[in-house]
Amino acid sequence: MQSFLSVEGLAKAFVPSKPVFADVSFAMERGEFVCIIGHSGCGKTTILNVLAGLDTASSGVVIMDGREISGPSLERGVVFQSHALMPWLTVRKNIAFAVASRWPDWSRAQIDAQVEKFVAMVGLTAAIDKKPSQLSGGMKQRVGIARAFAIQPKMLLLDEPFGALDALTRGSIQDELMAIVRETQQTVFMITHDVDEAILLADRILLMQNGSETANGYHPGSVAEVVVNPLPKSRKRAELHHLNGYYPLRNHIVDFLVGKALPATAH
Known part of the structure; x- marks a missing residue:
């Protein structure tokens, strides 16, 4: 095998x-x-x-x-220490850009549904239409994680x-990551x-x-x-x-x- x-x-x-x-x-x-x-x-x-x-x-x-x-390849999602978000786009559009790249034939409604599912998974639904400048460091990393998971990579x-985050934020995101990894x-x-x-x-x-x-x-x-x-x-x-x-x-x-x-x- x-x-x-x-x-x-x-x-x-x-x-x-x-x-x-x-x-x-x-x-x-x-x-x-x-x-x-x-x-x-x-x-x-x-x-x-x-x-x-x-x-x-x-x-x-x-x-x-x-x-x-x-x-x-979009078969591999990468999350770096710096969130690498596009500052001129909202959370929704940052993730939608990746999802549309992964599934170019999807409709706007399909893309939106995928984005909203993974934003909810990292607890950021209330911030979905905010830009990165309006988010804390921990929230930006959550967006990066949601974006990586949203393209459903093989790896x-x-x-x-989490290297740049304070201990409390780091701990809560570790817990979220564990939960998502177990679910997916x-x-x-x-x-x-x-x-x-x-x-x-x-x-x-x-x-x-x-x-x-x-x-x-x-x-x-x-x-x-x-x-x-x-x-x-x-x-x-x-x-x-x-x-x-x-x-x-x-x-x-x-x-x-x-x-x-x-x-x-x-x-």
Whole structure:
């Protein structure tokens, strides 16, 4: 059985002798939520951009649903840390633009119904005819998430989408994202720096190591370990720290980030 997403031998080098990362291989099943965590400079965003078709790898291949990824596609929705909304368009029109691109034959009524469904899903119905300048940072990110889900992509790619938000807003949007992912059975690949966010959202967590100079020469960055999340699927943010297995899992990831993710000289 072929996995839904298969990443095989991925490498990226800006300087040929010192690849940022090399031999990155992992697979994802349909409906799986995978987080990747690691320090700045290890190549997380480059991997996500290759999956999105926004960048090319120096070597290796990415196959999604039986086809090699080459270039951007509406089959993959992307949400960045900055919301990337068109400031002159309302919430409704920002999302409608994406929906109309995905289904060019749809009528205005069909597009509107799709937009309203996903705006309601992120709790923004009251703001649907407002422009981005009238929204808070958290509301703008909700619009970005609604837009990504509204095109019903085969896969959602999230690059630290909550990184710029305050803790309370971040928490409430994490809960919303979890609820939507469960409802839609969406396949998600997400970059985060937040250990608790990864534990809350992910089925599996990829721990990424930075490239480093060693006694045996330069060693490129890589996925050093894949951690399976043993906590129950129905976990909630407020109850996370009460769950059996939470602290050992958290300590394992933190120990990796502190002790193994960076070269010794960078500590």
